[in-house]
Amino acid sequence: MVTGASSESPIEAKKSKSKTPRKPKDSVLKQSKLFSSLTLSAICRSYNNTVFNCFTCLKCGEFRLFFAESPAEFFAENKNIAGFDNPGKCLYTTVRELVENSLDSAESISELPVVEITIEEIGRSKFNSMIGLVDRERVDEELYDDFESSKDREKRLAKEARTQEIQAKNAALGRKVKESVAPKGIKGRAEASFYRVTCKDNGRGMPHDEIPNMFGRVLSGTKYGLKQTRGKFGLGAKMALIWSKMSTGLPIEISSSMKGNNYLSYCKLDIDIHRNIPHVHLHETRDNKERWHGAEIQVVIEGNWTTYRSKILHYMRQIAVITPYAQFLFKFVSDTADKNVTVRFARRTDVMPPVPLETKYHPSAVDLLLIKRLISETSKQTLMQFLQHEFVNIGKSLAERLIGEMGPDFSPKMAVKSLTSQQIVRIHQLFRQAKFDDPTGDCLSPAGEYNLRLGITKELHPDMVATYSGSAQVFEGHPFIVEAGVSVGGKDVKQGLNIFRFANRIPLLFEQGADVVTRTALKRINWNSYKINQTQDKIGVFVSIVSTKIPFKGTGKEYIGDDISEIASAVKSAIQQCCNQLKSKIVKKIQARQQQERKRNLSKYIPNATDALYEVLKEMAQSDASKRKRNGAEDAEVLKKVSAHLITQDTLKEKLAQHVEQVDYEMALEYATQSGVSEEPRESLYIHPLDHEDKKFVDFHSPCFVFRLFQ
Numbered sequence: 001m002v003t004g005a006s007s008e009s010p011i012e013a014k015k016s017k018s019k020t021p022r023k024p025k026d027s028v029l030k031q032s033k034l035f036s037s038l039t040l041s042a043i044c045r046s047y048n049n050t051v052f053n054c055f056t057c058l059k060c061g062e063f064r065l066f067f068a069e070s071p072a073e074f075f076a077e078n079k080n081i082a083g084f085d086n087p088g089k090c091l092y093t094t095v096r097e098l099v100e101n102s103l104d105s106a107e108s109i110s111e112l113p114v115v116e117i118t119i120e121e122i123g124r125s126k127f128n129s130m131i132g133l134v135d136r137e138r139v140d141e142e143l144y145d146d147f148e149s150s151k152d153r154e155k156r157l158a159k160e161a162r163t164q165e166i167q168a169k170n171a172a173l174g175r176k177v178k179e180s181v182a183p184k185g186i187k188g189r190a191e192a193s194f195y196r197v198t199c200k201d202n203g204r205g206m207p208h209d210e211i212p213n214m215f216g217r218v219l220s221g222t223k224y225g226l227k228q229t230r231g232k233f234g235l236g237a238k239m240a241l242i243w244s245k246m247s248t249g250l251p252i253e254i255s256s257s258m259k260g261n262n263y264l265s266y267c268k269l270d271i272d273i274h275r276n277i278p279h280v281h282l283h284e285t286r287d288n289k290e291r292w293h294g295a296e297i298q299v300v301i302e303g304n305w306t307t308y309r310s311k312i313l314h315y316m317r318q319i320a321v322i323t324p325y326a327q328f329l330f331k332f333v334s335d336t337a338d339k340n341v342t343v344r345f346a347r348r349t350d351v352m353p354p355v356p357l358e359t360k361y362h363p364s365a366v367d368l369l370l371i372k373r374l375i376s377e378t379s380k381q382t383l384m385q386f387l388q389h390e391f392v393n394i395g396k397s398l399a400e401r402l403i404g405e406m407g408p409d410f411s412p413k414m415a416v417k418s419l420t421s422q423q424i425v426r427i428h429q430l431f432r433q434a435k436f437d438d439p440t441g442d443c444l445s446p447a448g449e450y451n452l453r454l455g456i457t458k459e460l461h462p463d464m465v466a467t468y469s470g471s472a473q474v475f476e477g478h479p480f481i482v483e484a485g486v487s488v489g490g491k492d493v494k495q496g497l498n499i500f501r502f503a504n505r506i507p508l509l510f511e512q513g514a515d516v517v518t519r520t521a522l523k524r525i526n527w528n529s530y531k532i533n534q535t536q537d538k539i540g541v542f543v544s545i546v547s548t549k550i551p552f553k554g555t556g557k558e559y560i561g562d563d564i565s566e567i568a569s570a571v572k573s574a575i576q577q578c579c580n581q582l583k584s585k586i587v588k589k590i591q592a593r594q595q596q597e598r599k600r601n602l603s604k605y606i607p608n609a610t611d612a613l614y615e616v617l618k619e620m621a622q623s624d625a626s627k628r629k630r631n632g633a634e635d636a637e638v639l640k641k642v643s644a645h646l647i648t649q650d651t652l653k654e655k656l657a658q659h660v661e662q663v664d665y666e667m668a669l670e671y672a673t674q675s676g677v678s679e680e681p682r683e684s685l686y687i688h689p690l691d692h693e694d695k696k697f698v699d700f701h702s703p704c705f706v707f708r709l710f711q
């Protein structure tokens with residue numbers, strides 16, 4: 001049950017120690033303000049009995065949830081929706097949410113981001129002392145899940161001994177011995193692991209008074225509106241706090257300062273889940289001698305580094321690829337020093353994509369509910385003004401034509417707020433049927449081909465890379481841009497396809513199988529035709545999609561569906577463009593490699609082969625000459641002039657077989673070229689090609705080569 005949010009700031013509320021419930025109306029107003037002018041129609045319906053039972057975000061027109069409780073309660077019970085499925089995933093998502101907030105914050109003030117993220121492992125004793133709990137020795141051992149009775153122990157040891165015996169026997173008989181698996185030991189639930197996650201940035205910081213709400217009230221944020229953003233719902237940081245509350249009971253700590261402030265704000269708070277309001281422990285200003293600006297968030301949660309280590313590092317690497325203008329320092333700190341990890345992702349460019357702009361809705365992207373909201377919020381008086389100012393791509397003359405088409409009940413000067421429900425449906429119908437120019441991608445901020453290439457190069461060190469940035473396209477009235485990169489070879493890249501997906505410049509790591517990028521790369525690209533071996537080569541496929549609306553599938557916002565044809569074909573074409581660029585490079589590279597290999601081989605055995613060949617041909621020519629001599633066709637120059645076509649194939653085969661093991665035509669040609677005999681082919685010296693299938697013999701297409709030998 002909710003009694004409504006305070007209209008005072010939490011600090012003020014604390015100071016006044018007022019526990020009086022607010023008037024319901026105030027609470028609704030306050031909530032809507034906090035939710036950045038969301039129209040909470042359904043709340044209005046239920047605020048009289050103070051039950052916050054239904055929430056509809058009409059601002060973005062895409063996020064509708066129905067709560068039977070407060071939003072904080074709803075998300076605490078359904079934390080998997082926000083990517084908090086299990087302790088390992090919770091650790092991963094916490095890192096991700098904090099890093100992305102930091103990037104958003106620095107970019108919003110056009111500051112090149114510097115983000116430091118530390119995960120500090122906290123042992124049980126340390127954790128206990130943090131929460132003021134005395135470590136206790138076990139007294140009643142049998143009480144514990146991992147207790148092993150002496151009978152069980154005997155059984156286990158006997159089993160282990162039997163296994164060892166069998167293995168020893170097998171070894172003695174020379175049979176294959178299975179690698180011995182470490183004894184399972186005593187069963188028992190794994191002990192919970194705790195981590196302190198700290199994320200520090202050089203971003204905008206937050207106004208002192210807003211901090212409690214930004215971190216202690218679910219669905220409060222500053223990223224609403226129609227624009228390309230990493231975050232949107234006002235949920236991520238609160239989920240980290242809800243999880244910390246659920247798993248450790250410890251509050252979140254925030255230090256923040258805005259540019260130019262000589263103080264910094266420190267706030268320690270947790271969240272009242274039932275009422276969805278911040279519960280502030282301490283909120284004060286402190287000296288900011290260094291004039292630092294940014295935010296540092298610290299939260300202690302249960303997690304699982306062992307199982308999510310690679311995911312977290314993978315995420316950091318991918319965010320570094322798509323954000324090469326940022327500098328990241330990632331640290332994992334453990335009590336056991338050899339488990340420590342420090343990775344620095346250096347900045348490679350100062351070129352930052354422009355800040356995405358807020359835009360207006362395209363008429364084909366709105367539904368009935370959204371039109372109603374826009375009408376209720378507009379400051380415009382007439383229908384004509386409303387159409388012209390609240391939507392993109394409706395100019396004066398088009399607005400007039402549309403109103404004319406709506407029917408006799410409509411006129412340009414009619415008051416837009418007086419439109420009936422039926423009239424609004426008519427407008428909606430017309431919006432769906434009429435033809436409008438596509439929205440431009442001006443409001444979008446893609447990473448940029450240059451940045452993408454830099455990111456790939458700096459993190460993967462590929463042998464070759466190609467990038468492509470498509471032009472803006474549209475689906476359901478939303479502009480989108482697809483950028484792609486394809487790399488071959490590189491550091492820490494496994495054989496086959498390595499797919500890197502990004503949506504609004506954040507990496508997507510889960511639910512890869514059904515994603516439009518994965519499916520396109522696996523099924524719709526004929527890699528062979530670009531001379532890329534899909535299974536043998538180390539291929540990196542990078543696709544970044546930015547849009548005012550990312551059509552995520554599933555609750556986890558981890559993949560983009562394959563069913564939007566505009567996006568699917570843009571992804572395919574972007575990858576193909578990259579492959580085309582790579583193809584010529586690959587062909588050149590293959591040729592260069594072959595040439596090198598040939599050179600190596602040539603030096604090995606061609607000289608011998610040619611010597612042998614020379615002997616053979618000389619012998620044959622001599623016998624031919626003597627034949628001719630006998631026939632009276634004396635020719636002093638016969639040795640030089642006898643043309644190879646006089647030699648029958650069989651004779652040559654036979655003779656060569658005695659001398660030459662294997663001569664490759666290409667190599668022979670190259671040898672000829674290298675020996676400076678790459679003259680015009682001389683037909684008269686043409687030796688008929690030998691049987692191709694018989695690899696043993698030379699395939700003498702190269703007359704100049706033979707000529708040289710023969711001379």
Ligand SMILES: Nc1ncnc2c1ncn2[C@@H]1O[C@H](COP(=O)(O)OP(=O)(O)OP(=O)(O)O)[C@@H](O)[C@H]1O
Pocket residue numbers: 097101102105201203204205206214215220221222223230231232233234235236237238239294295296
């Ligand atoms: N490091 C930070 N620097 C500045 N402001 C921040 C920082 N972290 C959070 N905020 C503020 O707190 C708000 C709430 O953050 P939160 O992570 O809960 O939601 P979000 O980022 O807006 O959306 P989403 O839930 O989709 O990620 C943000 O909108 C932002 O205004």
